[in-house]
Amino acid sequence: xxxTRIRASLARGDVELARDLLGRAYEVAGTLRxxxxxxxxxxxxxxxxxxxxxRYLGSFQVHARSHAVAAVIDVGAPDGGRxxxxxxxxxxxxxxxxxxxxVAFEMRS
Numbered sequence: 001x002x003x004t005r006i007r008a009s010l011a012r013g014d015v016e017l018a019r020d021l022l023g024r025a026y027e028v029a030g031t032l033r034x035x036x037x038x039x040x041x042x043x044x045x046x047x048x049x050x051x052x053x054x055r056y057l058g059s060f061q062v063h064a065r066s067h068a069v070a071a072v073i074d075v076g077a078p079d080g081g082r083x084x085x086x087x088x089x090x091x092x093x094x095x096x097x098x099x100x101x102x103v104a105f106e107m108r109s
Contacts (some may be wrong), residue, residue, distance in 0.1 A: 013052040015037040015105040025104040032052040032101040042101045051075055060089040061102045
């Protein structure tokens with residue numbers, strides 16, 4: 001497994017290749033901000049690679065003890081900085097901040 005190949009595949013939006021290289025879905029963790037009943041954004045540290053702008057299918061998990069739920073993940077185009085992934089999911093999360101959330105990218109939509 002080559003970290004360079006994984007980062008390059010993410011830069012192209014090829015999360016399927018990243019998944020194949022890792023042997024699991026590529027996942028990022030960050031701070032959760034709830035935007036609505038089934039929509040959230042996840043602030044990901046700048047050092048962490050995020051797939052190129054686009055729409056992806058994957059999963060979303062807030063607590064390590066909770067189950068991951070299906071999600072549609074939108075990564076916006078950078079505008080001088082990084083935009084956090086926006087996640088539309090099938091679960092409910094009522095807390096507004098402070099939870100660590102995990103987003104797994106399975107495939108490009």
